[in-house]
Structure formats: structure tokens, C-alpha cells
Amino acid sequence: MKAQVKIFDTTLRDGEQSPGATMNVAEKVRIAQQLEKLNVDIIEAGFPISSEGDFEAVEKIAQTITRCEVAALARANPQDIDRAWEAVKRARFPRIHTFISTSDIHLEYQIKKSKEEVLKIASQCVARAKRYTPNVEFSAMDATRSDVGFLSSVVEAAIRAGANTINIPDTVGYAIPSEFGELIRTLRQRAKGIEKVTLSVHCHNDLGLAVANSLVAIQNGVRQVECTINGIGERAGNTSLEEVVMALHTRKDLLPLHTRVSPKQIFVTSRLVSKITGMVVQPNKAIVGANAFAHESGIHQDGILKEKLTYEIMTPESVGIPKTSLVLGKLSGRHAFRERLKELGYILSEAQLELAFNRFKQLADKKRDIYDEDIESIVVEEVLRVPHRFKLVYLNVISGNVTVPTATVQMEVDGKLKQEAGFGDGPVDATFKTIKKITRSKSKLLQFNINAITGGTEAQGEVTVRLEEKGYTVIGQGADTDVIVASAKAYINALNKMEFKKQKLVGM
Numbered sequence: 477m478k479a480q481v482k483i484f485d486t487t488l489r490d491g492e493q494s495p496g497a498t499m500n501v502a503e504k505v506r507i508a509q510q511l512e513k514l515n516v517d518i519i520e521a522g523f524p525i526s527s528e529g530d531f532e533a534v535e536k537i538a539q540t541i542t543r544c545e546v547a548a549l550a551r552a553n554p555q556d557i558d559r560a561w562e563a564v565k566r567a568r569f570p571r572i573h574t575f576i577s578t579s580d581i582h583l584e585y586q587i588k589k590s591k592e593e594v595l596k597i598a599s600q601c602v603a604r605a606k607r608y609t610p611n612v613e614f615s616a617m618d619a620t621r622s623d624v625g626f627l628s629s630v631v632e633a634a635i636r637a638g639a640n641t642i643n644i645p646d647t648v649g650y651a652i653p654s655e656f657g658e659l660i661r662t663l664r665q666r667a668k669g670i671e672k673v674t675l676s677v678h679c680h681n682d683l684g685l686a687v688a689n690s691l692v693a694i695q696n697g698v699r700q701v702e703c704t705i706n707g708i709g710e711r712a713g714n715t716s717l718e719e720v721v722m723a724l725h726t727r728k729d730l731l732p733l734h735t736r737v738s739p740k741q742i743f744v745t746s747r748l749v750s751k752i753t754g755m756v757v758q759p760n761k762a763i764v765g766a767n768a769f770a771h772e773s774g775i776h777q778d779g780i781l782k783e784k785l786t787y788e789i790m791t792p793e794s795v796g797i798p799k800t801s802l803v804l805g806k807l808s809g810r811h812a813f814r815e816r817l818k819e820l821g822y823i824l825s826e827a828q829l830e831l832a833f834n835r836f837k838q839l840a841d842k843k844r845d846i847y848d849e850d851i852e853s854i855v856v857e858e859v860l861r862v863p864h865r866f867k868l869v870y871l872n873v874i875s876g877n878v879t880v881p882t883a884t885v886q887m888e889v890d891g892k893l894k895q896e897a898g899f900g901d902g903p904v905d906a907t908f909k910t911i912k913k914i915t916r917s918k919s920k921l922l923q924f925n926i927n928a929i930t931g932g933t934e935a936q937g938e939v940t941v942r943l944e945e946k947g948y949t950v951i952g953q954g955a956d957t958d959v960i961v962a963s964a965k966a967y968i969n970a971l972n973k974m975e976f977k978k979q980k981l982v983g984m
């Protein structure tokens with residue numbers, strides 16, 4: 477039996493710290509359900525003390541997920557740990573994940589504590605968490621820039637206090653593979669009791685080395701890797717789950733270890749996370765990018781036609797990329813719609829299905845062929861994207877070459893109906909200015925993009941906007957066959973996300 481590497485997914489915690497990516501509770505629960513289907517070992521559901529929304533999401537996920545461990549993050553202080561436990565305690569397999577910095581630079585400037593204090597705090601906090609659950613993970617933040625002797629003492633203290641997973645994060649993405657492998661080897665030799673616990677790594681991608689560092693750690697005895705779908709996360713992101721899993725899968729000859737992950741669920745999961753967060757996957761992204769399996773050069777195409785193995789190290793089917801996108805249309809019934817949703821990874825309640833199906837029928841009246849991408853948009857917009865404060869009710873725009881673009885907008889704000897009209901340079905500008913008037917938003921528009929979801933002039937337009945307010949950024953998305961309506965939806969989605977984000981009390 478080959479040794480197993482546990483996959484610890486932190487898409488919902490570190491991934492959500494990607495600039496712009498904010499998810500509401502329903503969206504997070506939906507991603508957690510897909511992660512369970514993907515069969516990861518641990519889902520880090522959030523950082524409960526950071527906001528009411530985070531707490532609620534962790535609590536909901538803990539109650540929903542039955543086949544994976546559910547972890548809650550806590551800084552090394554009693555309030556954080558108690559709050560984390562409060563949120564995660566109803567999980568079938570709960571875990572508390574607590575952390576403190578160990579590098580000189582963090583001790584001096586960020587947490588302003590001595591080494592002795594850090595040792596004591598680490599030990600006390602693990603012990604406190606341990607009173608709640610036997611499943612406690614400890615992380616030494618900024619481990620790769622820490623003195624290895626001190627790091628080793630902190631790790632020992634955490635193990636003595638009862639931690640059963642010890643995580644070594646490359647918090648700032650500074651390590652290079654040979655050095656990181658050496659650090660893991662040294663710790664395994666020096667820290668007493670380390671052989672009794674699961675050793676883990678959490679790498680950031682600032683130098684593009686997160687996956688390489690994680691693999692070298694595995695080769696040196698690490699048995700848990702922390703990662704995210706599409707590699708999203710703080711700054712340049714985290715170790716990409718799909719890359720680590722497929723490297724282990726494809727190079728069994730050199731990496732004789734296995735994970736529990738079902739590779740066939742990778743593509744659906746990647747799409748879902750991209751759709752919900754609004755973080756587009758770059759075309760040349762390994763495993764899940766649009767070009768990952770496209771052969772462009774004549775020589776390569778010729779080779780592939782003769783024998784796939786000439787230029788293909790894994791197949792698109794192995795990661796669940798469908799051969800053809802099935803098309804639905806006006807005459808497709810509820811049953812076909814539900815079946816297609818199931819295949820795309822969406823399992824809806826009757827009420828949700830009703831909502832999505834009505835929208836599907838409306839769309840089919842305007843557009844002949846409905847593709848998978850259209851269906852995904854419908855579910856994300858109509859079912860998962862529960863509006864918080866702001867909801868679009870009515871939009872009428874007049875524009876043309878001899879008129880001043882004018883928008884009339886009716887919205888629900890906290891359940892109350894409000895209406896305004898306004899002018900602008902163009903129809904989108906007029907719409908945004910009017911929405912801004914109604915919502916009294918102070919956000920600045922940083923970016924505005926329109927894409928066609930699928931090919932053809934009758935395709936739905938998908939608008940992405942990025943807003944900034946008081947240093948926070950959020951991404952909003954909206955889709956419609958009318959690009960002005962899509963723009964209004966995207967703008968309102970972003971405003972709702974901003975409201976959600978402003979509730980966050982602390983970052984990490």
C-alpha cells in the first residue's frame with residue numbers, strides 16, 4: 477500500500493484572501509460540497525473570528541460536510557480558539573488550526589513578542605484547542621524565514637502540547653526547492669516527537685515555486701499539502717491543488733504516493749471556483765487552463781493524430797474535461813435541465829431548480845442554443861448569489877447617436893423600493909451613476925470588462941467589474957443577453973460583495 481498525502485484545501489480561507497474574491501455563505505457551502513465530491517481530506521472553511529459572515533459559513537459547512545474534516549483557523553489567543561471551536565464543533569470531523577509567527581522579523585515588527593513568549597503562547601494555545609478536540613493543527617507562520625533552531629523548539633512545544641499536525645508555511649513565498657527540502661529534513665532530525673505527527677506544508681507562489689516546493693517537501697516526508705483550487709490566494713496565490721494532485725498522479729514512477737482526490741472532478745471544481753469568485757483562469761494555466769490540452773503547432777498536431785502519447789502526458793478526460801459541450805434549447809424540459817445540472821456538479825433543491833429553470837426558459841426565448849457556460853451562469857446568479865442589501869428591480873436605458881444617454885433604475889435597498897434617473901457619457905456610465913446615486917456607494921470603479929460567454933452574436937455578455945473602497949477590492953459579475961443589463965448586474969453584485977467584505981474585522 478502506497479503512502480498517502482493528505483490534501484488540505486484552503487480555497488475558502490486563503491483563497492478568499494485573493495484580492496477581490498469575496499464569497500457569501502451560500503457560495504462557500506456550494507464550493508465545500510464540490511470539494512467533498514472532489515474528495516479532499518480537509519476543508520479549511522474559514523477564519524471564524526474575522527467576521528460574522530465567516531463564522532456563519534464555517535458553521536454551515538461544518539453541518540453540511542460529512543466525508544471530509546472541516547478546519548477552522550484561529551490566531552494563537554483564547555478568543556480566536558474559542559470562536560473557532562464554536563463554529564466548527566458540529567462537524568463530523570472537526571479540526572482547529574492555530575498559528576503564530578516564528579521569524580525574527582515578524583516577532584520584532586508584527587507581533588512584538590520575545591521568543592520565550594512565543595514558545596509559551598504556542599504551547600498554551602494548542603493545549604486550549606486540544607481541550608475541545610483531539611484534532612489540532614499548529615502552523616509556524618513565516619517558518620521559512622525563521623531561525624531553524626527556534627522553529628524546531630516551537631514545533632516541539634506544539635507537539636508536546638498535543639498538536640497532531642504540524643504545518644510549515646512558506647508564508648511569503650520566499651523559499652526555493654532545494655532549501656525547502658533541506659529545512660524539512662532538518663526539522664525531522666531535530667524536533668523531538670515529530671515522527672508521531674503529520675507534517676504539512678503551506679506554500680505561496682510569489683516566485684512561482686509553490687508547487688515545486690510542495691513536491692520537494694513530499695519527497696522529504698511531508699504527508700499533508702495545503703493548497704487551493706486554481707492556486708488562488710493571498711498575493712500571487714497558493715499551491716495549486718490540481719497541479720500537485722496531477723504531478724503525483726502522472727509521475728508515480730518518481731513520486732510513489734497517492735491522494736484520495738478524484739481527478740475527474742478537477743475541471744468542474746475549477747470552473748465552479750472561477751465562476752463564483754470571478755477570478756478568471758489564465759488560458760495557459762496547467763491542468764485547467766483553456767489551452768492546457770490544445771496542440772497548436774503542425775508538428776505536434778501531426779504527432780497527436782498518429783499517437784496521442786507523442787505529445788500528451790495525461791488526457792483531458794482524466795481531469796474531467798468534457799469532449800463536447802451538450803447544448804440545450806427552448807424545447808428542453810425540466811428533466812433534461814436537471815440532468816445537465818447534475819453532470820455539471822450542481823445539485824439543487826426543488827425550489828432552487830424552479831428558480832433556475834424559469835430563468836433558463838427566459839434565456840431560451842432570447843437565445844437558441846444554451847451551453848454549459850450559460851447554465852453555470854444561471855445557477856451562480858439566480859441560486860447562489862443571494863442579494864444582501866441591493867437588488868435590481870427595473871432598468872430602462874435610452875442611448876443612441878443623437879441623444880444624451882439616460883438611465884432609469886429601480887432598486888430594492890434593504891427591502892425598500894427606490895428609484896432614480898441620471899445621465900452619463902454612455903449607457904453603462906449613465907446606469908452606473910444612477911445606481912451609485914441610489915446606493916450612495918463611495919466605491920471607485922477600477923476595472924470593467926465585457927466578454928462573450930460563448931461564441932456567436934446572440935451569446936450572453938458577461939461583465940466583470942472591480943471596485944475599490946477604503947483599500948478593499950471586490951470583483952462583481954453579471955451575465956445577460958443585454959450587455960447593459962449584464963453591466964448593472966455585475967455592478968450591483970460587486971456592491972453587495974463590498975458590503976459583505978466591510979464586515980470583516982481582521983485579516984491575516
Ligand SMILES: [Zn+2]
Nearest residue numbers: 490647678710
Ligand atoms: Zn497562506
